[in-house]
Amino acid sequence: MNDHASLRRRILVTLGVIVLFRLGQSLPTPHVTVRAPENDHPLRWILDLFTGGGLSTLPVFAFGVLPCLAAPPVLRALTVLIPRLAALRAEGEAGARVLTRYRRRLVVVLGLLGAVAVVVLRGPDVFSGAVAVACLTAGAALVLRLTEVITDRGFGDGVRILLLAQVLAVLSREFPRLYETKGWAAVVVMAVVALSIAVITIVVAQGQRRVPVQYAKRMVGVRAYGGSPTYIPFRFPQANSPAVLAAVLLSLPALWPGVDWLRDEGNPGRIALYFVLVCLFSFVRAAVTQDMDKVAVELVRVGGFVPGIRPGNPTAEYLDYVYRRIVGFGALCSGVVALIPAVGLALLDVSPRVPVAGVALQVVLVFLVSVSLDTTRQIESLRQRKRYEPFLR
Template sequence: MLTAFARAFKTPDLRKKLLFTLGIVVVYRLGTHIPIPGVDYKNVQECVKQASGNQGPLGLVNMFSGGALLQITVFALGIMPYITASIILQLLTVVIPRLEALKKEGQAGTAKITQYTRYLTIALAILQGTGLVATARSGALFSNCTVAGQIVPDRAIFTTVVMVVTMTAGTAVVMWLGELITDRGIGNGMSILMFISIAATFPSALWAIKQEGTLADGWIEFGTVMVVGFVMVGLVVFVEQAQRRIPVQYAKRMIGRRSYGGTSTYIPLKVNQAGVIPVIFASSLLYIPALVVQFSNSTSGWATWVTKNLADSAATPHIILYFFLIVFFAFFYVAISFNPEEVADNMKKYGGFIPGIRAGRPTAEYLSYVLNRITWPGSLYLGLISLVPTLALAGFGANQNFPFGGTSILIIVGVGLETVKQIESQLQQRNYEGFLR
């Protein structure tokens, strides 16, 4: 593998792409440490130290921003608005016929949908930026910090507008950096930035576990977490690569004097067809009640119940609801992202058929049957991956920001595998050996 990296850097055009990607990553990480105007940086740092390891309902968003959210920097919103906009557009494609028609137009339609995604990203960035500034001004961003109300000392409207505009511009720059990586670098730009944001929080989170540990000065807890992390990475790699291959045979056709078809191929149905989307959906949905309680500052019975049962990731109701939401959204997302009837129609149009299955409706029914069967283990795997760290390491002081949690480990492994495949394919194009001999 190290030899393959060395050969990649010896290839001029591939070396240029890798160095360009690294340069964009450096710029992105610098932006996550530049505070926005109107914020008392000293008080922010004091509150971040007090909130270390207990980031509350904003823990997921802070993870996606690489820790920039709680520090209220230029890239505080990170790529979260773009992720949300992409998911919304993908869901609306199934509902709105116009978007569905654009999706079928090929490259031109995809470019139009990408443009809509950019507009929606900016709108969401303005909305989320306004909410973040309001939360910081009210002191609710750090509930246990003594100087939380002094993070934004200037309450003028002009200062608020400047802060929101700065964070929105930062989101636009992040989106532009991601597209630059996609066009000129290696891998998918947004995925790479997401990978970097999550990986950047690992060292501090692991060191916090070591410092909070009590056995052998914290080294036993630290070693246990590392072992569990490596086991989870191996399990995720195994399941993410697993797929059910549906054989497809294409009939031989004579057009003029030339024959076409007569080939055999397959339809790869992944065990985890939905990816990390169900985990993000379930986490976001469970964070809504906790955020409402945090903003309302209510001490009524319902607020106490929500704080005790839903906001606490170790509470039994939270664990049960989280697991069932992941399973539900796994089936929901697979149902809207993979259309068996459309696949069956395309196969019939080009003379393809599954051996032993009639073309048309029987093929669609068979694909639906297989997809439902493999989605069950995929959804259960997602639920267990998300809950195992909380259940297994609760005795070692693990919290909802445990670095090897379900969302972070799925994204890290998925993006890593995809990027390695792209580098390997470019090496193979130049008659070099890949990562595996």
């Protein structure tokens, strides 16, 4: 009963925080006049995904989790520039606590800057502007606290869970709009696109190549230790950056004369070039993330070896050969995942609404799947820990 009560409590905390978060994104900010959103603006949909549609209506949680997403990369950039922050990063757990405190303050500062920018653009009087800035900044701080509550007492990473909630809220409005403009055929095509991306992403994320490893036995007194077989799991690292980089590179030549075919997202040549670039960038990114020489040296240090392969350089060459085959297959799957929404949007002829609609749709769907998988793994890990906890006492 304790296991079920703990799971139930975590689930209720997560759902309760999500409800509070969505209520905050519906609560209007005082002294702010709501304007009709610009439906045809090319960046509106992408901004809505990161803010839950808050920049159109300016509720109390107008920025959603955007300040929480922006704070870590900004802090990493400041760590490179400021020696004091770099020293804190090298101090271990004590420095990590200080950096966490700085990250929280940075989230509030980013919320304050965003609130000031929004109020200046809206142009209310001084009193109304001060009240709006205070409410929007407090909303950003409260969203930060809600993410921490989910991380500590709920399931999954709080920022990613709330981002998932606001993304789903935006997408739930897009499907009826798509049905009104394109009919049932568009809804079916988008459902097939979403299901295909989800299935391929799950298969690639869950799949692994297990390279067997054997450890030499050691005699300590009259007892033998070690010798148990294990394996090295190789997975293809999931990332959306290759698709984003490929889309950016394809968008830059569109500004030059003589390459009009790159401006049409439904052009077969552009789609084929996009597929090749995604595969290439995915392969390069995954290939440089693993150093097989270090893996082989570590195996020698702990007394492990791959059966049938000599330790040292032969082991590194064998592991590199296996990993490159995995990377090649994963890169091909990444290209297919990037190709599916591009083809689907080209068939529906809706890509002019957002210049990078295919990339945005792919990033959103892959993110939804990854968050769902991470949350499921955490739930299963908690269940297993509770099941074996009496034997570990």
